[in-house]
Amino acid sequence: MPKPKLSVVVTRRLPEAVETRLSELFDVKLRDDDTPMSRAHLVTAMKSADVLVPTVTDEIDSTLIAQAGDRLKLIANYGAGVDHIDIATARQRGILVSNTPGVLTDDTADMTLALLLAVLRRIPEGLSAMQSGAWEGWAPTAFLGGRIGGRRLGILGMGRIGQAVARRASAFGMQVHYHNRRRLRPEVEEQLEATYWESLDQMVARMDVVSINCPATPSTFHLMNARRLKLMKPEAVVVNTSRGEVIDENALTRMLRSGEIAGAGLDVYERGTRVNPRLRELENVVLLPHMGSATREGRIEMGEKVIINIKTFDDGHRPPDQVVPSML
Template sequence: MPRERLSVVVTRRLPDAVETRLSELFDVKLRDDDTPMSRSQMAEAMRDADVLVPTVTDEIDARLIGQAGERLKLIANYGAGVDHIDVATARQRGILVSNTPGVLTDDTADMAMSLLLAVTRRIPEGLAIMQKGEWQGWAPTALLGGRVGGRRLGILGMGRIGQAVARRAAAFGMQVHYHNRKRLRPEIEEQYDATYWESLDQMVARMDVISVNCPSTPSTFHLMNARRLKLMKPTAVIVNTSRGEVIDESALTRMLRAGELAGAGLDVYEHGTDVNPSLRELPNVVLLPHMGSATLEGRIEMGEKVIINIKTFEDGHRPPDQVVPSML
């Protein structure tokens, strides 16, 4: 007698190829529209399913996990970050959590470099002039930005993505510096000609560009707070493709408005879609709607990782990308 297929609930629309494969392998419930589930819908899904496939837009806290049914044994997150899931409570309830690390490294690093270039070369300002039909022709002093080559880049968080940013920055002729919880092995530093700073304060004060590439954890919340932002040179810019909570957004906005920082490129925000209105008004700020991982190839690879995690779990083994509290 064939084994009953796992009941899998997916909380958001995924690429067609991923949804098709999930449907072939499991008893899957897909979303008809691409809107986040309400908490009541999420609670219902967690009561009835064997596996939940959430995304970064789903806040799965202790209270929601407390409503999970006995069947739920795996939360297979579609995404690398799991700060929206109470992993410790899930573990206590006997629910495994997995994620999709590694597949978005190059896409996110590409976006970090795109923001860096957009801010330093004032690309959005030029684009706005063209779109409004206001261009009057070339002028020697118009829209003068800064040369990227030779500038000091300080990478905050030298993991997979941080190292991918370093590789790209080195190709542009930038000087690579970094701060990390642990210093990298000498051969990795040599690969990027990277300089390690044990003191984040000292690194921040000397950089031309800061790229935030660390995960969101209690220890990184407001790591770039008002005091640390004030250590940056007034000619420096900051780029964030990691998590919005790492930067004190209000303090950053005040400094940009006061001309105490040269610019910022942001793909993530401290309060999700509730972006500080003043940021939108500043010409030296480039804002993107969390597009760092938005490539079709990356999103399909994320789905493939989710499927492997679920299939491995179904076969009675530990999901290859299982997340445990000690990792956070």
């Protein structure tokens, strides 16, 4: 008899090509509408499936994992970040967790530079003037922003994405600096023309732009807290395409309102979709709806990684992108 197909539950709508391939390989349950799965439906899914395919919008905490059935053996996350999954509890229950690293590196780095340019060159203000019909012609002092070349960029987190940001920033003529848990190898530093700072405080105080590119972990929660934000120069800006929890959003909002920080470009927020309403009122802030990974190519490649992780697991091997607590 042929081996029965794995039961796979997908919590959100995925690109059609990904859903089609999943359906060919597994006994898959797909969503009809593109909304987050309720907690009650997540419980049902985790009791009945061999594999759960969640996204960043699903909070897979210890309480939820405790209600999982004996069948659930793999949480194949659709996305690189796994801070919404209690990895340690899953491991205790014998449930493997995998993710999709690497495929979104260039897309997220592109968005980091887009936000940097948007803030420094005041692009949204110009766009608003054109769309509203308020523009009356060129003027020597209108929409004055700042030149990109020659500015100091401090990258917080020099992994795949941080390094991709560094390469792009160098092409714009920026001076690249970074702080990381571990210093890069000398040959990598030389290639990126990047200067390492052991002290985050000292780096932040000297940068024109600070880019957040580190993952969300207990050690990075509010790494950019009120005290550290106050170290930034008044003319500096901060860009975050990583995780909102790395920045104390209330402190950032207060300092942006008071002019203690010149501007910010944000694609992620501390409380998910519940964005601080005072941020929306500020002209020196560019807000995007978590678009860093939103390319057709990237989302299909994410799905392909999910499929490889599930198929490898189904074949009796460790998923190539398995996540364990020691990696966090």
